[in-house]
Amino acid sequence: MRKSLILMTLPIAACSTTPPVDPIPAPPAVEALVAPETTPAAATALAYPATQRGNVVENQFGVAVADPYRWLENDVRKDPAVAAWVAEQNKVTDAFLDTLPGRDILKKRMTELYNYERVGVPVKKGSRYFYARNTGLQNQSPLYVRDSVNGPERLLIDPNTFSADGATALAEWVPSEDGRYLLYAIQDGGSDWRTLKVLDVNTGKVVGDEIKWVKFSGLSWSKDNRGFFYSRFPESSGGQDFQSLNKNQAVYYHRLGTAQSADRLMFDRPDKPELSNTATVSDDGSTLVVTSSSGTDERYEVTLVDWQKAKPTRRVLIPGFTHDYSYIGNRGSTYYFQTNDGAPRLKVVAIDVNAARPNSRTIVPEQAETLSGSSLVGGKLVTSYLKDAATEVRVHSLTGARERVIELPGLGTAGGFSGDLDDPETFFAFTSFNRPSTIYRYDVRSNASTAWFEPKLLFNPDDFTVEQRFFASKDGTRVPMFIVRKKGMSGPAPTLLYAYGGFNVSLTPSFSATRLAWLEQGGAYVLANIRGGGEYGKAWHDAGRLANKQNVFDDFIGAGEALIAQGVTPKGGLAVQGGSNGGLLIGAVVNQRPDLFAAANPAVGVMDMLRFDRFTAGRYWVDDYGYPNKEADFRTLLAYSPYHNVKANVAYPAILVTTADTDDRVVPGHSFKYVAALQHAHPTGAPQLIRIETRAGHGSGKPTDKIIEEASDVTAFMARFTGLAIK
Numbered sequence: 001m002r003k004s005l006i007l008m009t010l011p012i013a014a015c016s017t018t019p020p021v022d023p024i025p026a027p028p029a030v031e032a033l034v035a036p037e038t039t040p041a042a043a044t045a046l047a048y049p050a051t052q053r054g055n056v057v058e059n060q061f062g063v064a065v066a067d068p069y070r071w072l073e074n075d076v077r078k079d080p081a082v083a084a085w086v087a088e089q090n091k092v093t094d095a096f097l098d099t100l101p102g103r104d105i106l107k108k109r110m111t112e113l114y115n116y117e118r119v120g121v122p123v124k125k126g127s128r129y130f131y132a133r134n135t136g137l138q139n140q141s142p143l144y145v146r147d148s149v150n151g152p153e154r155l156l157i158d159p160n161t162f163s164a165d166g167a168t169a170l171a172e173w174v175p176s177e178d179g180r181y182l183l184y185a186i187q188d189g190g191s192d193w194r195t196l197k198v199l200d201v202n203t204g205k206v207v208g209d210e211i212k213w214v215k216f217s218g219l220s221w222s223k224d225n226r227g228f229f230y231s232r233f234p235e236s237s238g239g240q241d242f243q244s245l246n247k248n249q250a251v252y253y254h255r256l257g258t259a260q261s262a263d264r265l266m267f268d269r270p271d272k273p274e275l276s277n278t279a280t281v282s283d284d285g286s287t288l289v290v291t292s293s294s295g296t297d298e299r300y301e302v303t304l305v306d307w308q309k310a311k312p313t314r315r316v317l318i319p320g321f322t323h324d325y326s327y328i329g330n331r332g333s334t335y336y337f338q339t340n341d342g343a344p345r346l347k348v349v350a351i352d353v354n355a356a357r358p359n360s361r362t363i364v365p366e367q368a369e370t371l372s373g374s375s376l377v378g379g380k381l382v383t384s385y386l387k388d389a390a391t392e393v394r395v396h397s398l399t400g401a402r403e404r405v406i407e408l409p410g411l412g413t414a415g416g417f418s419g420d421l422d423d424p425e426t427f428f429a430f431t432s433f434n435r436p437s438t439i440y441r442y443d444v445r446s447n448a449s450t451a452w453f454e455p456k457l458l459f460n461p462d463d464f465t466v467e468q469r470f471f472a473s474k475d476g477t478r479v480p481m482f483i484v485r486k487k488g489m490s491g492p493a494p495t496l497l498y499a500y501g502g503f504n505v506s507l508t509p510s511f512s513a514t515r516l517a518w519l520e521q522g523g524a525y526v527l528a529n530i531r532g533g534g535e536y537g538k539a540w541h542d543a544g545r546l547a548n549k550q551n552v553f554d555d556f557i558g559a560g561e562a563l564i565a566q567g568v569t570p571k572g573g574l575a576v577q578g579g580s581n582g583g584l585l586i587g588a589v590v591n592q593r594p595d596l597f598a599a600a601n602p603a604v605g606v607m608d609m610l611r612f613d614r615f616t617a618g619r620y621w622v623d624d625y626g627y628p629n630k631e632a633d634f635r636t637l638l639a640y641s642p643y644h645n646v647k648a649n650v651a652y653p654a655i656l657v658t659t660a661d662t663d664d665r666v667v668p669g670h671s672f673k674y675v676a677a678l679q680h681a682h683p684t685g686a687p688q689l690i691r692i693e694t695r696a697g698h699g700s701g702k703p704t705d706k707i708i709e710e711a712s713d714v715t716a717f718m719a720r721f722t723g724l725a726i727k
Helices: 080-097 103-114 513-520 538-542 550-565 581-592 616-625 631-640 669-681 704-722
Strands: 057-060 063-066 123-125 128-134 143-146 153-157 168-175 181-188 194-200 205-214 227-232 250-255 264-267 276-281 288-293 300-306 313-323 325-331 334-339 347-352 360-364 370-377 380-387 390-396 402-406 413-416 425-432 435-443 448-453 464-472 478-486 495-498 524-528 574-579 599-603 654-660 688-693
Touching (some): 063 631, 080 704, 123 168, 128 168, 205 227, 288 313, 300 325, 325 370, 360 380, 390 413, 464 550, 478 513, 513 524, 513 704, 550 581, 574 704, 581 599, 581 631, 599 704, 654 669
Parallel strands (some): 495 524, 574 599, 599 654
Antiparallel strands (some): 057 063, 123 128, 143 153, 194 205, 288 300, 300 313
């Protein structure tokens, strides 16, 4: 599933089910409760910077739509007026954050909790094992290699040397099939753009190859280890690298030792410039499997390219852009795919690509649970399912016969399971809300699972409990949520409620060192698996997008009401948080039910639903949101657009908007315009502030020190307005 084009701020691993690492920083904990603010103005009257209001009004389908802050869409790097506005807003926000009690305590404790060794799921190529490892507080995680599974490690790349401020990251990386070379991507300042380089693993030296203008790309080596495939966009013109729409993505082959200008074009669609096109080499190396899509929906066309010919030839295997067909692997001419074709919760099929008329045959039929990932390892088919948003992993024969369920340590998320069809060795990570990732080595044939890496912690995971409850949404739909608290807690406690609700993204249990600071002091953390996600398959996603988007907001509001009704949360003690599409969620529900929430943190959110499709990757999101230039979609979007539904003299809760100046996925103008509207609507109410990070993007690649700084700021803000006394 091609999650790279969506809004999510969490890094999504290339492996089928690898859990996300430390999600958007989540708020704090409280040991003793104090009375929450009852009068918004009592929070301190703030003197917001004067924000110029323009006179832009556009008539859309007979509706006069005002956009007084259109000028804030301009790039902060290019427009001195926007840069000055950002500086003034940060000055006001920083001054307020400096007054928050407990912020230094939270920062100190978060730093302690973050200071534990973390290791990623190893990737085996040839006889070598590649993995990321962070000693604890390193801003970026270095990459290591071992020549045997338990042999001594050797440092390959230390991204902490890339820049003085730690904001240049090692992004995607892929070893060659023999383990001799490593293709890796550099991400600067959180941007989605990538620069590709190649390292000789034997010598540890970077070779001269360098590839630019890469974004939302798969990376795949040829089986002869002489080159690799990647996707790129044309070079931007007029200095619009960070705001212009991305079109005409094409797949190229780069042969080691040559210049990028000599790279061979393998696949493009000039007739459909809006398509995204990414490629992977088939397991036998003979074919390039190209997956094309027009948006974020899992509706793909799959083309097989005979790349070794002087002029590559193409054959469309899966036409039509109607279903999810995700390539798993192949044995000879039998290609395995994960698909929702006739199976809303997905199934596994096989296709003989050499047949005169290739047809799919079901290998693993649709189950009651949602299929979230599949891989071919050691002569077996390994499938991962979401069972009420927690992972269950099953092993099948290549004919689909179910053989066993892999035993996991508890209720949580397992991910990894990549490998080779002829090698039984694979690795996976297991994590939960109270358990950082432990890495396991698993032998598919013997069913033996052993811990390969276990983190040493400064807290006891057994001091916290994880439970799952269900509540009824406005229309009666049964929605699950996870509740995490200190063991023995039973009475109401200030609560942080988090959700996403879009793009078929499933939120599963994962560990956050910054969130633990909230839990340690007695706060509750709740993750709601609302509609719009993929926890229950296509129907769950469809029920929360396009004309059904209001269901997402109703589910989230219903979760908040249920927490108060069930005694988990006191009235006046509910803080809410979401990032990206989740930032849109928070903006919308705060507009619709300002009375329900004490504090809110909409992070890097999509706030102007009438113009989102005009910048960078925004055009992809029409699959979930609709088209602003179509009347029916326009009216739906206008009804919930956070920016357009801010009302004067409404007692909004305390709001801390967070964004970054170099976010080129959800451009920061969304957040700029939204907070300007809030400050204008109610300048004497609860604080309506914005925290604008510098040299940071949509979330991935953010250095550890920036994560902790932002988390302690947001957490202290949430604590202040939910009644948390941080000690």
